[in-house]
Amino acid sequence: MKIEKNAIPALKNIPHWFDIVSDKNGNAFTGLRAYRQLALEDFNRLGFPNKKMEKWRHTDLSASLSFDYSLATQDFNMQDVLSDVFECDVHDLESFVVNLYKGRFVFKENNLFTLPKGVIVGSLSAAFDQYPELIEKHFGKYGKTDKNAFHALNSALFLDGLFVYVPKNVIVEKPLQLINAVGASDDVLVQNRNLIVLEEGSQLTLIHCDDSYNYKRSFTNSLTEVFIGANASLDHYRLQNINNNSTLISSLVVEQERNAQLSTNSIILNGGLIRNETYTKLNGEGANASILGVYLADKNQHIDNQVFVDHAVPNCTSNELFKGILDDYARAVFNGHILVRKDAQKTLAYQNNANIILTDKAVINTKPFLEIYADDVKCSHGATVGQLDENALFYIRQRGISEDNARMLLMYAFAADVTQEIKIDSLRDRIEDMVKKRLRGELSICDQCVLQCSSPEKYNFEIDMSKI
Amino acid sequence: MAQDDKQLIQEVTQSEYKYGFVTNIETETAIKGLTEDTIRFISLKKAEPEWLLEYRLKAFAKWKEMKQPNWAQLKIPEIDFQEIIYYAAPKRKKELESLDQVDPELLDTFNKLGISLDEQKRLSGVAVDAVIDSVSVKTTFTETLSKHGIIFCSFSEAVKNHPDLVKKYLGMAVPPSDNFFAALNTAVFSDGSFCFIPKGVRSPMELSTYFRINAANTGQFERTLIIADEGSYVSYMEGCTAPQRDENQLHAAVVEIIAMKDAEVKYSTVQNWYPGDKNGRGGIFNFVTKRGICKGDHSKISWTQVETGSAITWKYPSCILSGDNSIGEFYSVAVTNNHQQADTGSKMIHLGKNTKSTIISKGISAGQSQNSYRGLVKMTKRATNSRNFSQCDSLLLGDKCGAHTFPYIEGANKSSIIEHEATTSKISEDQLFYCQQRGINQESAVGLIVNGYAKEVLNKLPMEFAVEAQKLLSISLEGSVG
Numbered sequence: 032m033k034i035e036k037n038a039i040p041a042l043k044n045i046p047h048w049f050d051i052v053s054d055k056n057g058n059a060f061t062g063l064r065a066y067r068q069l070a071l072e073d074f075n076r077l078g079f080p081n082k083k084m085e086k087w088r089h090t091d092l093s094a095s096l097s098f099d100y101s102l103a104t105q106d107f108n109m110q111d112v113l114s115d116v117f118e119c120d121v122h123d124l125e126s127f128v129v130n131l132y133k134g135r136f137v138f139k140e141n142n143l144f145t146l147p148k149g150v151i152v153g154s155l156s157a158a159f160d161q162y163p164e165l166i167e168k169h170f171g172k173y174g175k176t177d178k179n180a181f182h183a184l185n186s187a188l189f190l191d192g193l194f195v196y197v198p199k200n201v202i203v204e205k206p207l208q209l210i211n212a213v214g215a216s217d218d219v220l221v222q223n224r225n226l227i228v229l230e231e232g233s234q235l236t237l238i239h240c241d242d243s244y245n246y247k248r249s250f251t252n253s254l255t256e257v258f259i260g261a262n263a264s265l266d267h268y269r270l271q272n273i274n275n276n277s278t279l280i281s282s283l284v285v286e287q288e289r290n291a292q293l294s295t296n297s298i299i300l301n302g303g304l305i306r307n308e309t310y311t312k313l314n315g316e317g318a319n320a321s322i323l324g325v326y327l328a329d330k331n332q333h334i335d336n337q338v339f340v341d342h343a344v345p346n347c348t349s350n351e352l353f354k355g356i357l358d359d360y361a362r363a364v365f366n367g368h369i370l371v372r373k374d375a376q377k378t379l380a381y382q383n384n385a386n387i388i389l390t391d392k393a394v395i396n397t398k399p400f401l402e403i404y405a406d407d408v409k410c411s412h413g414a415t416v417g418q419l420d421e422n423a424l425f426y427i428r429q430r431g432i433s434e435d436n437a438r439m440l441l442m443y444a445f446a447a448d449v450t451q452e453i454k455i456d457s458l459r460d461r462i463e464d465m466v467k468k469r470l471r472g473e474l475s476i477c478d479q480c481v482l483q484c485s486s487p488e489k490y491n492f493e494i495d496m497s498k499i
Numbered sequence: 500m501a502q503d504d505k506q507l508i509q510e511v512t513q514s515e516y517k518y519g520f521v522t523n524i525e526t527e528t529a530i531k532g533l534t535e536d537t538i539r540f541i542s543l544k545k546a547e548p549e550w551l552l553e554y555r556l557k558a559f560a561k562w563k564e565m566k567q568p569n570w571a572q573l574k575i576p577e578i579d580f581q582e583i584i585y586y587a588a589p590k591r592k593k594e595l596e597s598l599d600q601v602d603p604e605l606l607d608t609f610n611k612l613g614i615s616l617d618e619q620k621r622l623s624g625v626a627v628d629a630v631i632d633s634v635s636v637k638t639t640f641t642e643t644l645s646k647h648g649i650i651f652c653s654f655s656e657a658v659k660n661h662p663d664l665v666k667k668y669l670g671m672a673v674p675p676s677d678n679f680f681a682a683l684n685t686a687v688f689s690d691g692s693f694c695f696i697p698k699g700v701r702s703p704m705e706l707s708t709y710f711r712i713n714a715a716n717t718g719q720f721e722r723t724l725i726i727a728d729e730g731s732y733v734s735y736m737e738g739c740t741a742p743q744r745d746e747n748q749l750h751a752a753v754v755e756i757i758a759m760k761d762a763e764v765k766y767s768t769v770q771n772w773y774p775g776d777k778n779g780r781g782g783i784f785n786f787v788t789k790r791g792i793c794k795g796d797h798s799k800i801s802w803t804q805v806e807t808g809s810a811i812t813w814k815y816p817s818c819i820l821s822g823d824n825s826i827g828e829f830y831s832v833a834v835t836n837n838h839q840q841a842d843t844g845s846k847m848i849h850l851g852k853n854t855k856s857t858i859i860s861k862g863i864s865a866g867q868s869q870n871s872y873r874g875l876v877k878m879t880k881r882a883t884n885s886r887n888f889s890q891c892d893s894l895l896l897g898d899k900c901g902a903h904t905f906p907y908i909e910g911a912n913k914s915s916i917i918e919h920e921a922t923t924s925k926i927s928e929d930q931l932f933y934c935q936q937r938g939i940n941q942e943s944a945v946g947l948i949v950n951g952y953a954k955e956v957l958n959k960l961p962m963e964f965a966v967e968a969q970k971l972l973s974i975s976l977e978g979s980v981g
Binding site: 085373374376386388389391392393394395396398399402403404405406407408410411412413414415416418 | 570572878880883893895896897898899900901902903904905906907908909910911912913914915916917918919920921922923924925
């Protein structure tokens with residue numbers, strides 16, 4: 032059942048946006064127009080998801096969809112936003128930074144770079160014109176426009192996004208950082224589309240940040256398609272810190288070949304409504320997916336994590352760990368689904384979701400599913416909902432640590448199971464610090480940008496250095 | 500209880516199955532199809548009061564608006580609800596002259612279950628020279644029970660003799676509009692059992708035995724209502740380990756349990772309906788709604804089930820823990836082989852303070868079967884300091900079967916703890932090897948290991964059934980390895 036069309040203001044603009052978007056982008060790329068058209072038809076058929084759908088039972092989009100969003104279709108004067116957006120940088124983190132602002136690529140001179148060893152990084156819409164042969168093989172192959180309304184909407188309306196191509200056996204040493212920022216004007220609808228292609232034996236670290244740098248309302252629907260070739264490895268991070276007025280739907284769709292390694296870690300610090308969908312298909316023997324996440328939610332925030340791991344062939348392994356702390360009226364949803372297909376023998380799959388509820392108003396809905404059609408497998412899952420361990424609290428307090436600090440320490444340790452898995456030292460330190468701040472309630476909205484609040488001058492030394 | 504009584508009960512408990520009870524009622528059949536007239540016909544035949552007819556008709560009106568659920572991990576062939584005969588007084592089966600005429604496969608199963616010859620005859624429809632008069636057995640029981648004030652009778656009798664109780668409690672746990680099959684059952688239920696345990700009474704016997712004599716052939720739309728008043732206790736056993744051949748393809752039963760303050764109800768089921776042949780042809784569709792309400796404080800409801808039969812099982816015995824400090828338990832072993840499909844589990848809905856629930860589910864799938872656990876644990880805001888522990892294990896035998904786990908966990912207060920864990924794996928090669936090394940053949944070894952795996956649940960069954968259930972597990976899995 033669809034929601035009544037006129038109940039959602041955004042729906043009336045879709046045909047108009049579609050016309051603008053499909054005239055504007057990537058027309059050199061054959062098939063894109065037809066692809067968009069099909070996606071639009073799929074979206075019209077599917078409509079926005081509603082609570083009557085099993086996968087959306089506990090996530091209500093009606094409030095998020097009740098605003099009259101506008102799609103930023105025109106180009107910006109990039110110089111205006113540069114100063115705002117480009118400050119974002121993790122302290123000490125040496126990375127190659129790519130910025131998206133309201134779904135548009137932000138660049139100084141060039142929007143598509145060829146780095147040493149043939150690595151290509153830049154705007155997807157530019158890449159459509161320059162590297163159609165690289166894109167054709169993978170674009171639109173993994174997102175499911177016929178089943179997922181947001182994939183369909185994104186495919187019909189996306190304007191730009193990140194394109195990364197790593198050639199065979201190339202190891203990209205420097206992490207690549209994608210910063211998608213929203214803000215500036217109210218009620219912005221953002222449709223980002225990213226395509227990451229890792230050829231055989233290559234390696235990449237990608238940090239995908241979603242930030243809003245003020246309180247303006249926005250709706251972001253981002254779709255990232257990833258191909259990890261044989262023996263290649265992707266280390267992926269999602270850092271999400273958007274304001275409480277904003278909605279973020281972030282889909283990561285991965286296809287893994289033989290021995291391909293995926294490690295993705297979602298750190299969800301703040302957001303009005305965040306829904307992360309992670310799909311991975313283990314399509315070659317020996318592939319491994321490690322999908323981790325931590326979410327810290329308070330006030331009226333709603334955090335939804337959907338994970339689907341498809342064990343299509345034998346001898347693959349997957350590991351999921353999601354941890355959450357819920358305060359105030361926050362709601363969280365976890366829906367993990369492991370599918371072990373027929374003949375996918377020797378599969379090892381593990382799934383765990385642990386939650387701490389701090390108030391009687393917070394709600395958690397967790398559904399760790401296992402669907403298994405092969406016999407020689409070891410699959411297990413666990414889910415817990417509970418509180419801080421009273422014994423542990425007592426132990427710490429007995430040693431002279433105040434109750435507040437003891438609680439903080441335990442919550443921090445709870446989240447650390449996920450944060451300590453971050454492989455980049457500077458990023459890990461930064462995130463751990465932010466988790467601490469978040470737990471103390473110090474990570475205020477004005478520090479929206481994960482990266483802005485990392486600028487060192489914002490710290491005040493307790494000792495007045497001038498007097499020494 | 501006097502020694503004699505005990506002995507008598509003992510005797511009867513052990514013989515109940517051997518000497519069957521075949522009612523010889525003339526067959527009266529309602530016309531095919533489901534309309535208001537069918538319901539009026541059923542109600543008239545059973546001489547029901549006006550309110551019950553109204554109740555049925557209301558449920559029927561609701562049912563017409565409902566759609567058959569399709570969310571379960573089941574492939575259900577289309578059921579034509581207009582092709583079913585909704586009222587047939589039990590048919591007397593054609594009697595066979597000797598066991599030689601019985602399907603040898605069935606006899607083989609009986610022997611393995613350790614069922615005596617006489618009993619074999621009864622179960623397969625061979626004429627038996629009755630030694631014990633069933634009616635007198637029934638009378639003895641009725642006397643013992645009525646001495647304690649326990650009402651235990653068929654649903655129809657209860658409607659006649661205790662209309663107030665029926666009216667008060669019917670639909671309390673499973674309202675007519677609860678789900679598609681419950682609505683169907685409410686509209687057309689044929690008969691079933693009614694049980695009322697008065698204040699402070701501890702039922703002197705397992706109600707199973709009597710039930711099995713009394714309520715055999717209650718038809719495909721069975722209705723059971725159990726009410727345990729303050730401080731009472733009853734253990735109730737439904738079903739039978741012996742294979743049941745039944746002509747009715749669709750079974751949609753409803754079981755309701757209401758436990759008042761300090762009351763405890765233990766409900767055990769062994770379900771072994773015809774699962775269809777090796778190629779998945781035929782077999783019973785078993786769509787059951789079972790729910791208990793722990794209405795009073797400190798009450799307890801415990802479900803134990805061994806599911807080995809039926810082509811399709813759709814069954815979620817549930818507990819609504821509304822009284823403070825109440826306890827809900829669910830222990831299940833579900834075995835599927837060949838082309839069987841099972842989607843079963845439990846719902847634990849915590850409403851009261853300090854409520855506790857336990858779910859232990861053991862699924863075993865073999866052949867080309869599909870076996871799913873689907874459950875819900877819900878802690879409402881009011882259910883402070885509540886506790887749940889769920890464990891769902893699946894065992895896979897063979898590479899063509901499937902085992903699935905769909906737990907739904909909803910926590911909404913800060914003082915409750917919910918724990919869920921599940922594993923899926925195949926039978927351990929090491930254990931098999933160990934057994935075979937000691938001269939146990941593969942099939943027996945599998946039976947042994949599976950029984951060990953399911954022991955936690957089997958232990959919860961009333962003793963005499965536990966033994967049979969163990970044998971049943973091994974038999975259900977025959978031919979699934981190697």
